[in-house]
Amino acid sequence: MVQILNGLQFGVLLFLIAAGLTLVFGVMDFINLAHGVQYMLGAYLGVAFYALTGSFLAALVLALAATLTFGLLLEFVVFRHLYDRDHLDHVIATFGIILFLNHGVKLVWGAAPLSLPMPELFSGSVKLTEGLLYPVWRLVVIASGLAIATMLYVLVAHTRTGMLVRAGATNAAMVSALGVNIRRLFTIVFGFGAMLAGFAGIMIAPILSVEPGMGDTVLILAFVVIVIGGIGSIRGAFLAALLIGIVDTLGRSFSVDILRLAMGPSAARTVGPAIASMLIYLLMAVVLYVRPTGLFPAKGR
Amino acid sequence: MPASLAASPVRPRGGLLAATLPAGIFLVLTLLPVVTSVTGSTYLISLGSRVMIFAIAAVALDLLVGYAALISFGHAAFIGLGAYAVGILSAYGFTDALVSLPVALAVSAAYAFLTGLVCLRTKGVYFIMITLAFGQMAFFTASSLAPFGGDDGLTIAARNTLAGFPVLRNERAFYYIVFFCLLSTYLFCRALVASRFGRVVRGAKENPVRVSTLGFDVYRFQLATYVIAGALAGLSGFLLANAAEFVSPAYMSWQRSGELIVMVLLGGLASLDGAVIGTAAYLLTEEWLSAFTENWKVIFGPVLVLIVLFARGGLLGLTSALARRFMRA
Numbered sequence: 001m002v003q004i005l006n007g008l009q010f011g012v013l014l015f016l017i018a019a020g021l022t023l024v025f026g027v028m029d030f031i032n033l034a035h036g037v038q039y040m041l042g043a044y045l046g047v048a049f050y051a052l053t054g055s056f057l058a059a060l061v062l063a064l065a066a067t068l069t070f071g072l073l074l075e076f077v078v079f080r081h082l083y084d085r086d087h088l089d090h091v092i093a094t095f096g097i098i099l100f101l102n103h104g105v106k107l108v109w110g111a112a113p114l115s116l117p118m119p120e121l122f123s124g125s126v127k128l129t130e131g132l133l134y135p136v137w138r139l140v141v142i143a144s145g146l147a148i149a150t151m152l153y154v155l156v157a158h159t160r161t162g163m164l165v166r167a168g169a170t171n172a173a174m175v176s177a178l179g180v181n182i183r184r185l186f187t188i189v190f191g192f193g194a195m196l197a198g199f200a201g202i203m204i205a206p207i208l209s210v211e212p213g214m215g216d217t218v219l220i221l222a223f224v225v226i227v228i229g230g231i232g233s234i235r236g237a238f239l240a241a242l243l244i245g246i247v248d249t250l251g252r253s254f255s256v257d258i259l260r261l262a263m264g265p266s267a268a269r270t271v272g273p274a275i276a277s278m279l280i281y282l283l284m285a286v287v288l289y290v291r292p293t294g295l296f297p298a299k300g301r
Numbered sequence: 302m303p304a305s306l307a308a309s310p311v312r313p314r315g316g317l318l319a320a321t322l323p324a325g326i327f328l329v330l331t332l333l334p335v336v337t338s339v340t341g342s343t344y345l346i347s348l349g350s351r352v353m354i355f356a357i358a359a360v361a362l363d364l365l366v367g368y369a370a371l372i373s374f375g376h377a378a379f380i381g382l383g384a385y386a387v388g389i390l391s392a393y394g395f396t397d398a399l400v401s402l403p404v405a406l407a408v409s410a411a412y413a414f415l416t417g418l419v420c421l422r423t424k425g426v427y428f429i430m431i432t433l434a435f436g437q438m439a440f441f442t443a444s445s446l447a448p449f450g451g452d453d454g455l456t457i458a459a460r461n462t463l464a465g466f467p468v469l470r471n472e473r474a475f476y477y478i479v480f481f482c483l484l485s486t487y488l489f490c491r492a493l494v495a496s497r498f499g500r501v502v503r504g505a506k507e508n509p510v511r512v513s514t515l516g517f518d519v520y521r522f523q524l525a526t527y528v529i530a531g532a533l534a535g536l537s538g539f540l541l542a543n544a545a546e547f548v549s550p551a552y553m554s555w556q557r558s559g560e561l562i563v564m565v566l567l568g569g570l571a572s573l574d575g576a577v578i579g580t581a582a583y584l585l586t587e588e589w590l591s592a593f594t595e596n597w598k599v600i601f602g603p604v605l606v607l608i609v610l611f612a613r614g615g616l617l618g619l620t621s622a623l624a625r626r627f628m629r630a
Binding site: 025029031033078081082085087088089091092093095096097098099100101102103104106107216220223224227231269273274277278281282284285288289292293294 | 366372374416419422423424425426427429430431433434435437438441442444445446447555556559562563566570596597598599601602603604605606608609610
């Protein structure tokens with residue numbers, strides 16, 4: 001039960017990151033490896049602004065504004081010039097940005113992990129059932145993630161901008177030909193995606209330690225999520241994120257116990273973690289083998 | 302497809318000139334130990350070995366990225382597999398290269414075959430991501446191999462022997478063995494690219510539909526290329542493990558895969574010379590910049606972005622563009 005909640009919380013976190021990534025991917029056909037460092041930056045800025053203001057809420061708002069600005073700046077300075085290039089160029093340029101930011105963060109804040117204290121209001125635990133406590137903050141993370149998912153759904157499915165985003169994901173050239181300023185749409189989507197990643201970074205900062213490179217592992221998981229979900233599809237990203245979150249968390253907590261049924265305890269303790277960390281990649285391989293464009297492809301190719 | 306790095310390979314210039322560049326590269330590499338024997342330091346020799354080891358992997362990657370337009374983001378996994386083959390075998394007492402080299406090659410080729418079966422069903426972005434995912438799979442598997450060091454890696458007691466002789470333990474002999482491996486890899490890939498096989502693969506890069514209409518099963522050709530590239534990276538891993546006398550999951554990290562792509566791109570895509578030059582440029586820059594600051598990548602990252610923005614075609618493309626401008630002036 002606790003593990004399912006943990007998995008849900010992890011899934012929601014992945015969704016926050018994957019949502020921005022899948023939109024940028026889907027609408028602009030742009031591979032943004034630097035999305036993970038935007039998440040990291042969000043966490044770091046959260047810590048920095050908390051140290052300045054002493055209030056979590058103020059830190060959250062300031063850090064969100066800062067990640068949004070930074071995302072727009074990156075788009076304006078670098079990425080804008082790369083949309084017409086092919087994927088290899090995207091990979092290399094954003095890889096360069098990862099190197100820069102990962103090490104830049106180390107220069108500014110040091111290599112040691114930092115932590116962000118939880119807001120006091122939510123720092124306690126809640127009793128789920130008899131003898132089962134669960135930290136409130138994790139529930140807050142789940143709730144805020146679900147709220148954002150709902151908001152995104154409304155935004156994408158029921159507003160004019162959302163309609164353009166969906167249309168852009170299907171056929172950007174056609175949307176542009178119909179007189180929409182697709183560049184501006186790109187900028188908006190990009191900034192928004194960066195902000196979502198930053199938000200995820202701040203929300204998770206009280207649970208995980210804030211350190212250089214924290215974005216890299218999450219980035220790859222987010223890629224697994226959007227590839228399974230189908231690139232450009234918010235719905236796919238949401239379902240895949242929850243699936244990955246739960247599968248990964250359950251795999252990690254139960255693989256040893258399950259394997260112990262089949263083999264000796266020491267062998268199980270060795271093989272278990274290996275299988276657990278391979279599980280989601282195997283899942284992805286199976287999904288792609290059966291459906292090479294993911295579960296809910298946005299483009300009707 | 303828009304014009305870009307991938308679509309504008311550096312054409313080998315014709316005739317005699319085309320042969321001078323690789324001849325120059327390999328001449329420099331041959332002479333390096335002679336030069337250093339004057340100064341008497343082994344530092345340059347081991348640096349040279351390191352460059353050549355990665356150059357093998359980069360040349361193999363160029364086969365995929367440059368000639369077949371298969372952007373593999375998990376190439377480091379094959380290096381790691383080759384390295385782990387050496388590490389694990391020597392932990393069990395198999396310390397001869399005649400055992401560990403074939404095993405290293407076979408393991409990485411097998412992994413390339415199995416993952417390639419799945420990866421090559423996908424196209425474009427999905428291919429990049431799935432190769433990345435399989436790379437990560439290998440990385441995490443190695444990290445959780447507790448009996449073989451897990452995260453901390455595995456120290457190898459001594460370098461492999463070759464048919465019982467400890468030749469790999471002499472820095473200079475080891476250098477020339479690596480040199481021989483690089484030269485063979487280079488010539489093999491050169492021949493492969495020029496062969497009928499290579500023409501099918503290159504044709505499939507330009508237009509897969511047309512090539513399959515001609516009656517070629519593109520999937521099988523790409524799979525074969527993928528397996529060859531994987532096995533060559535395994536060779537690089539075998540040498541790397543012997544050079545460092547240590548293997549660790551870091552060999553397979555996705556950053557390493559990214560760096561390999563950077564090396565290939567830095568020199569210039571779809572020109573095997575470019576892969577060698579790019580590797581040397583990358584590793585020497587690393588060596589040079591890291592003397593100033595531990596966080597040299599802060600400088601290197603933006604440089605990379607600038608290269609992508611302004612210097613399409615890598616170092617080779619840049620020099621030939623400069624040469625053209627110079628000729629005109």
